[in-house]
Amino acid sequence: MEKTLKIGIIGCGGIAHAHMNAYKQIPGVEVVAGADIIPGKARAFLDEFGLTDAKDFESADELLKMDLDGVSVCTYNMQHCVCAVAALKAGKHVLLEKPLCVTMEEAKEIVAAEKESGKILTVGFQPRYGANMKQVKKIIESGALGDIYYVVVGGGRFRGIPGRTFIEKDKAGFGAIGDIGCYGLDFALNSIGYPKPLTVSASSWAHFGKNPDLYPEANRFTVDDDFATAFIRLEGGITLDWRVSWAMHMDTLGDFLFLGTKAGLKIKGKPGMCWDGTAGELTLYYNDENGQPTSKEIPPETEEKSNLFLQKVEAFVTAVREGKPAPIPTSQIIYNQAIIDGILRSSAEGHEVSCDL
Ligand SMILES: NC(=O)c1ccc[n+]([C@@H]2O[C@H](COP(=O)([O-])OP(=O)(O)OC[C@H]3O[C@@H](n4cnc5c(N)ncnc54)[C@H](O)[C@@H]3O)[C@@H](O)[C@H]2O)c1
Numbered sequence: 001m002e003k004t005l006k007i008g009i010i011g012c013g014g015i016a017h018a019h020m021n022a023y024k025q026i027p028g029v030e031v032v033a034g035a036d037i038i039p040g041k042a043r044a045f046l047d048e049f050g051l052t053d054a055k056d057f058e059s060a061d062e063l064l065k066m067d068l069d070g071v072s073v074c075t076y077n078m079q080h081c082v083c084a085v086a087a088l089k090a091g092k093h094v095l096l097e098k099p100l101c102v103t104m105e106e107a108k109e110i111v112a113a114e115k116e117s118g119k120i121l122t123v124g125f126q127p128r129y130g131a132n133m134k135q136v137k138k139i140i141e142s143g144a145l146g147d148i149y150y151v152v153v154g155g156g157r158f159r160g161i162p163g164r165t166f167i168e169k170d171k172a173g174f175g176a177i178g179d180i181g182c183y184g185l186d187f188a189l190n191s192i193g194y195p196k197p198l199t200v201s202a203s204s205w206a207h208f209g210k211n212p213d214l215y216p217e218a219n220r221f222t223v224d225d226d227f228a229t230a231f232i233r234l235e236g237g238i239t240l241d242w243r244v245s246w247a248m249h250m251d252t253l254g255d256f257l258f259l260g261t262k263a264g265l266k267i268k269g270k271p272g273m274c275w276d277g278t279a280g281e282l283t284l285y286y287n288d289e290n291g292q293p294t295s296k297e298i299p300p301e302t303e304e305k306s307n308l309f310l311q312k313v314e315a316f317v318t319a320v321r322e323g324k325p326a327p328i329p330t331s332q333i334i335y336n337q338a339i340i341d342g343i344l345r346s347s348a349e350g351h352e353v354s355c356d357l
Pocket residue numbers: 010011012013014015016035036037038041058059060074075076077079083097098099124125126164165179
């Protein structure tokens with residue numbers, strides 16, 4: 001009989017519910033504690049799931065004194081680093097919500113703490129488990145596209161500023177860039193094997209969030225962006241053309257494109273695409289056996305399991321149980337964070353910057 005894994009949840013807000021729902025479906029896993037800095041919130045959260053025996057705390061440090069195998073860190077972004085580092089130092093494996101953190105200093109601190117602890121830290125990018133993202137990666141890995149040299153990340157929301165703590169700078173740190181922009185970066189970089197980013201030239205705006213005529217909570221909107229674009233040079237002579245939108249006068253920022261020396265792959269742009277794992281039809285452009293330029297639709301592969309959140313939590317649990325590496329490791333996601341950091345610096349300074357790696 002397998003040992004029951006004991007889990008704690010740090011930050012008992014919106015996304016903690018998805019973590020709890022997933023843990024509850026996995027045999028041999030028990031959520032035994034929750035912590036939230038808002039008095040009473042952890043207790044109410046645990047009770048909501050009938051976990052009346054689970055312990056509630058008002059600080060992560062108190063929860064981390066317990067004998068736990070792992071924790072989910074579900075705080076807002078500005079508290080990711082402090083909670084993840086404390087958990088690693090307390091000898092717990094960590095499932096950390098995306099984005100990794102806010103600054104590069106924090107990212108480096110997390111990586112150092114992980115290395116020192118000998119525990120794993122995996123980052124919560126659930127679209128990785130979706131059929132579309134897996135299919136795109138498989139096509140690229142097959143070599144069908146040849147050498148990739150240009151990638152475009154389209155998508156973006158027509159109107160979709162999330163509100164709540166996402167628009168408060170002291171809690172979220174940044175707006176659309178870190179909230180859903182990190183998903184687009186992960187889609188592109190994971191598909192092509194996470195090459196190292198070299199430089200970033202970016203611009204960002206907040207024409208919707210800060211305008212009460214366009215956004216009713218403008219008075220609470222203290223983050224600096226609701227829209228951003230970047231031109232990112234990657235190792236291997238690859239350019240990534242990235243954009244993200246929480247709100248714009250447009251339905252989509254276009255398709256996702258992967259251009260290679262042998263073929264090009266288009267993923268039809270859909271409103272909102274990428275941040276939630278949904279994406280459009282795939283079309284391959286190439287020269288046929290007679291050297292004629294042609295294209296063909298690639299039928300979508302069906303989802304093995306549709307609950308991406310459950311798969312993300314299961315992957316963490318399996319890695320902990322079997323002593324495997326982190327399914328979505330910091331060695332990759334630090335590149336994602338370095339680009340975000342570059343986007344913020346480049347937008348503020350108005351010129352291209354080198355990635356801090
Ligand atoms: N993967 C996804 O699909 C997805 C979806 C939504 C949010 N998220 C991520 O999840 C995180 C949380 O988002 P949310 O919507 O749940 O936010 P939220 O504001 O609803 O919840 C965060 C909770 O953390 C608590 N908290 C903050 N600092 C703490 C600390 N030091 N110790 C204990 N508790 C603390 C807050 O009081 C709050 O209750 C964000 O980083 C966000 O990017 C991921």
